[in-house]
Amino acid sequence: MSIHEVFMPALSSTMTEGKIVSWVKSPGDKVEKGETVVVVESDKADMDVETFYEGFLAHIIVQAGETASVGSAIAFIAETEAEIETAKSLANSGGAAASPSPEPVPVAASVGIPTLASQNGSNHREGRLVASPRARKLAKELKVDLTALQGSGPYGRIVAEDVEAIANKGKQPAPAPIAAPPTPITPVAPSALPTPPAAPTPAVAAVPGSIVPLTTFQNAVVRNMVASLSVPVFRVGYTITTDELDKLYKQIKSKGVTMTALLAKAVAVTLQKHPLLNASYSDQGIVYHSDINISVAVAMDDGGLITPVLQNADAVDIYSLSRTWKSLVERARTKQLQPQEYNSGTFTLSNLGMFGVDKFDAILPPGQGSILAIGASRPQVVATPDGLFAVRQQMQVNITSDHRIIYGAHAAAFLQDLAKLIETNAHSLTL
Numbered sequence: 091m092s093i094h095e096v097f098m099p100a101l102s103s104t105m106t107e108g109k110i111v112s113w114v115k116s117p118g119d120k121v122e123k124g125e126t127v128v129v130v131e132s133d134k135a136d137m138d139v140e141t142f143y144e145g146f147l148a149h150i151i152v153q154a155g156e157t158a159s160v161g162s163a164i165a166f167i168a169e170t171e172a173e174i175e176t177a178k179s180l181a182n183s184g185g186a187a188a189s190p191s192p193e194p195v196p197v198a199a200s201v202g203i204p205t206l207a208s209q210n211g212s213n214h215r216e217g218r219l220v221a222s223p224r225a226r227k228l229a230k231e232l233k234v235d236l237t238a239l240q241g242s243g244p245y246g247r248i249v250a251e252d253v254e255a256i257a258n259k260g261k262q263p264a265p266a267p268i269a270a271p272p273t274p275i276t277p278v279a280p281s282a283l284p285t286p287p288a289a290p291t292p293a294v295a296a297v298p299g300s301i302v303p304l305t306t307f308q309n310a311v312v313r314n315m316v317a318s319l320s321v322p323v324f325r326v327g328y329t330i331t332t333d334e335l336d337k338l339y340k341q342i343k344s345k346g347v348t349m350t351a352l353l354a355k356a357v358a359v360t361l362q363k364h365p366l367l368n369a370s371y372s373d374q375g376i377v378y379h380s381d382i383n384i385s386v387a388v389a390m391d392d393g394g395l396i397t398p399v400l401q402n403a404d405a406v407d408i409y410s411l412s413r414t415w416k417s418l419v420e421r422a423r424t425k426q427l428q429p430q431e432y433n434s435g436t437f438t439l440s441n442l443g444m445f446g447v448d449k450f451d452a453i454l455p456p457g458q459g460s461i462l463a464i465g466a467s468r469p470q471v472v473a474t475p476d477g478l479f480a481v482r483q484q485m486q487v488n489i490t491s492d493h494r495i496i497y498g499a500h501a502a503a504f505l506q507d508l509a510k511l512i513e514t515n516a517h518s519l520t521l
Contacts, residue, residue, distance in 0.1 A: 096166070098163075105160060141167060145169040338520070369496075382436060383436045397455065436459075460496065
C-alpha cells in the first residue's frame, strides 16, 4: 500500500501555522508530481504548495479556511484509485498511526518557487501551466483558454486579472512568445506616484460586542511584537529640513519616482558610512550585513503588516528603485511576494507622514538593529543664521535601535549625516 501524507509546509522562518486558502484539487482528483494541490496563507503571503508524488487526492484533513500547525498532516494522497477508500479509513480512524497497514510515507510538500522558465517570463513551469487557483476557476467559468495567455503576475504567473482582461475583450490572443530575461531591478514599467492610500479597512466589519479572530497576518505581527519586547532599545529624534528634497521630488516625480524610494535611497546611502546601523545582534556577536536592504512597512487591507524589501537600495538608481517599489507594493497587497522579498531586510523605514502624523516611535523588528520612523513634512517658522525668520519645510524622524550593539552617539551621527544629505545634497540621489 502506498498512501502518503501531505504536511503543512513552513513557508517562512517565522511561520508556526498556516491557513488553507483553497484546495486546487478535490478528493478523488488525479495529481501529478510537482502539481499544485493547495494554496496556503503563511504569516506573509499566499503560496502554491506542490506535491512530490503522483496519484489521487484521497482525503482532505484540513478544509479551506482552517489552520494547521507546520508539519501536521493536511491531506492524504493515494498512489492508486483502489487505495482511496483505505486512505479515508485511515483518516477516520485517527491517522496512519492507528492503522494496522504499513505506515504511510510522508510526502514533502514544496512551495511553488519559480524555475528558470518562469523567471524568463513564461507562464509554463517545466511544461506545466502556472496560474493562480482563482484564475483557473475564472477561466473555467468564462471559457478562457489559459494556454493562450501571457501572465502578468510574478514570474509570469497567470492571475485573475489576466483572465478578466481577455474575457472583456471578447477574444483570445495568440500565445505570447517567451520574453527576454528581465533585469532583476526593474520588474515593472514606470508609473506616476500613486496617491496616498486610505487607512486600511478591516477584512471583517467590526460589530459592537463581537470578537473577531485575528488573521494569520495579525497573529504573525503579535508574535513579532512580543519578541521585540525582549530587546533593550533606545530612541533618538531629529528635525530635517526637506526643501531641497521636495524640490527634487517635484522635478522627477513625472518619471515615476516616489517619495518612498527617495527616502529609502537617502537612508541606504547614509548607511554606507554607518555600517553598524545596518548590523544586527546575534549570540555570537555583531552581524555586519554585506548588503543594504531597506524594508518599508506597508499596511495590509486585512489589518496585517508586511515589510517589502528594496534590496541593495544604495546601489540601485532611483528610477529602478521606484519601479521596484511599485511592483513590491502591488504584489504585497495581493499576497504574491516571494520570501526573499519580505524577509531579507537589514534596516526598516516606517512612514506615517502621508497620514499627517507629526512624529511617532516605531517598534524594532526582530532580527534588525534599527528602524526609522518618519513623520510628515510641514512648513515651520525657523530662525536663520543671519538672525531673521524664514519658513522651511521640516519633518521629524525618530530612530529606534538595539542598545546591545548600537549606542546613542552612533544613532545621532547617522541622523546627522542623513539630514546633511537631504538638506544640502539631495540631487546626488539621482546619480
